[in-house]
């Protein structure tokens with residue numbers, strides 16, 4: 547039986563107080579990191595990852611690792627209201643900044659392997675991913691398969707007890723720091739596209755697997771291309787049945803849409819940062835600036851209310867459904883608008899580092915915000931979901947639904 551939430555929350559708070567220092571009040575006079583994507587060297591990334599891994603392991607060992615996953619899959623079997631309470635308690639403490647790779651390992655790949663894997667895979671991989679002993683990236687997107695992920699072309703051909711992989715993945719966050727990847731490959735080109743896909747775990751140091759960083763316009767290289775040329779993976783690393791990969795993929799992506807942001811590093815500037823900027827520039831009396839600030843404030847309150855509604859629905863055991871799409875769209879829109887108001891305030895100063903504290907930091911925000919409109923499903927795809935599932939508009943024509951993948955025209 548689940549513990550009483552109030553008592554449990556007290557235990558969490560006591561454990562956090564023993565484990566972490568309290569969060570200090572944010573100082574606004576030093577350089578502020580407003581980047582949307584972390585821009586650090588590989589050595590620094592490893593150091594930051596290690597700090598969060600130490601915390602994650604302690605958290606896992608204390609029984610707070612994966613709260614909502616069933617007990618038999620290595621979780622605590624608690625409802626989402628416990629996860630929300632945990633995240634709220636964490637806010638009081640200096641939690642080491644998480645990163646996309648940590649969320650992918652503990653929130654996507656770990657739970658997916660726990661759900662679809664064999665008991666041996668759960669023990670050897672799911673538990674280490676959930677405890678961050680091993681880190682795993684998501685090898686889903688390809689140059690010709692992003693929004694239309696089921697069109698993916700990376701091939702896996704069986705050879706005895708192994709599979710031989712050939713193809714290319716792209717936009718793989720954290721691939722240079724991951725020990726494993728959850729990879730989707732086409733195992734049967736002669737059935738409709740959703741039916742011929744199989745999921746595998748692959749070690750990132752497998753011969754024939756080549757990771758190449760992608761330099762982003764914001765300066766860093768958090769994404770990668772991953773090339774596979776005759777890379778071999780044992781059938782023992784297949785996750786789920788042959789041809790069941792689409793189910794593994796959609797389940798993993800549903801974890802992504804409802805992932806809690808606890809401990810995640812903040813992405814870009816906020817309304818408070820823009821307000822601080824307007825104050826420091828002495829512009830809060832300007833009626834046009836006041837109008838922009840009011841608009842931004844209203845949008846940030848609406849976004850927070852939507853996030854809260856999705857969280858409450860999850861806590862009540864209701865699938866957030868299209869609500870998660872509305873939340874994602876509001877979040878990416880707010881991020882872009884926040885950057886726009888900051889750029890209006892800064893004018894030409896946003897393009898060059900003139901040495902004024904905190905001002906050039908907005909360049910990082912402006913260059914990173916567009917990427918957030920794509921990650922986890924683009925704005926247009928979220929709008930499609932809302933059009934079809936909230937407004938009940940006619941669905942997009944799906945002419946390729948019953949056509950074997952091998953007969954589809956590909957660009």
Ligand SMILES: Cc1cc2nc3c(=O)[nH]c(=O)nc-3n(C[C@H](O)[C@H](O)[C@H](O)COP(=O)(O)OP(=O)(O)OC[C@H]3O[C@@H](n4cnc5c(N)ncnc54)[C@H](O)[C@@H]3O)c2cc1C
Pocket residue numbers: 683684685686687688689690691692693694716717718719720917918920921922923924925926927930942
């Ligand atoms: C920050 C970030 C992190 C990422 N991390 C990973 C990762 O770790 N692993 C991974 O596998 N992938 C990752 N991705 C890839 C991400 O999932 C894809 O970028 C995304 O699904 C969009 O696919 P695409 O880039 O191929 O664009 P496309 O699907 O080619 O879309 C191009 C444009 O066409 C629009 N469009 C496409 N289809 C429709 C439609 N049916 N209706 C209306 N408009 C449409 C899109 O909205 C977009 O504007 C990441 C991306 C980003 C930006």
